[in-house]
Amino acid sequence: FRTNVAYVSQDTSLIEGTVYENLLISKNDLSKENLDLILKVTLLYDFINNLKDGINTLVGENGIQLSGGQKQRISIARALITKPKILILDEATSNLDLESEKHIISTLKNLHTNLTIIVVTHRINSIDFADTIYYLEDGKIVDQGNFDYLFKNNKNFKLLATPK
Numbered sequence: 001f002r003t004n005v006a007y008v009s010q011d012t013s014l015i016e017g018t019v020y021e022n023l024l025i026s027k028n029d030l031s032k033e034n035l036d037l038i039l040k041v042t043l044l045y046d047f048i049n050n051l052k053d054g055i056n057t058l059v060g061e062n063g064i065q066l067s068g069g070q071k072q073r074i075s076i077a078r079a080l081i082t083k084p085k086i087l088i089l090d091e092a093t094s095n096l097d098l099e100s101e102k103h104i105i106s107t108l109k110n111l112h113t114n115l116t117i118i119v120v121t122h123r124i125n126s127i128d129f130a131d132t133i134y135y136l137e138d139g140k141i142v143d144q145g146n147f148d149y150l151f152k153n154n155k156n157f158k159l160l161a162t163p164k
Contacts, residue, residue: 006079010091012071014063019048020055022063022074027081035081041107042077043100044070068095076104090120101126124161 014022024030039045047070051057063071072095079087087108093101106129108117119127127133128147135143135150135157143154150157 003082004085005088006082006084006086007088007090008072008075008079008092010094012063012068012075014059014066014071014074016059016061018053018056018058019051019074022059023055023078023081025078030081038077038080041080042073042104044073044077047073069097069100072096073100073104080108085114086116086118088118088120091122093121093126094123098123098126105129124157128161 015025023035036045039048048055048057057065059065059074063074066074072092076089076092089105093104096104101123102125105117105119105126108115109129119130121127124133124147131146132144133147133150134141135154137156143150143157145153147161151161151163152158
């Protein structure tokens with residue numbers, strides 16, 4: 001189970017070490033090409049290459065030297081490095097701006113045809129690409145469908161979303 005599922009939560013945990021150590025905490029045999037690809041997908045490549053010590057930059061205790069969005073992107077990259085079959089993002093992009101969030105999620109969807117992505121979010125427009133959206137109210141599923149269907153047929157969903 002653990003080798004097939006990766007979970008990224010809103011609360012990111014990093015070790016007191018380098019960016020590299022935080023990325024490869026669970027995998028030692030990743031090629032530079034695959035690492036670079038994942039860093040580009042998660043919008044970390046340029047950020048890391050502009051750090052004084054690059055990927056060997058110390059992040060401080062629990063990533064104190066990084067912003068919330070940078071820590072979340074490292075956490076997402078770390079999850080992708082494990083090559084999961086199921087990726088669960090539980091408000092995992094809440095500290096990212098909407099464009100970065102949308103870019104990361106849609107890129108993940110396009111890159112991994114064998115990857116199931118489950119996204120828990122309050123940002124409805126960031127999941128407009130989803131095959132199926134389960135819309136909840138008071139902890140219960142009240143409707144399901146793709147974005148267009150829910151936008152047209154669910155008045156509460158429509159109040160929270162903006163048209164594509």
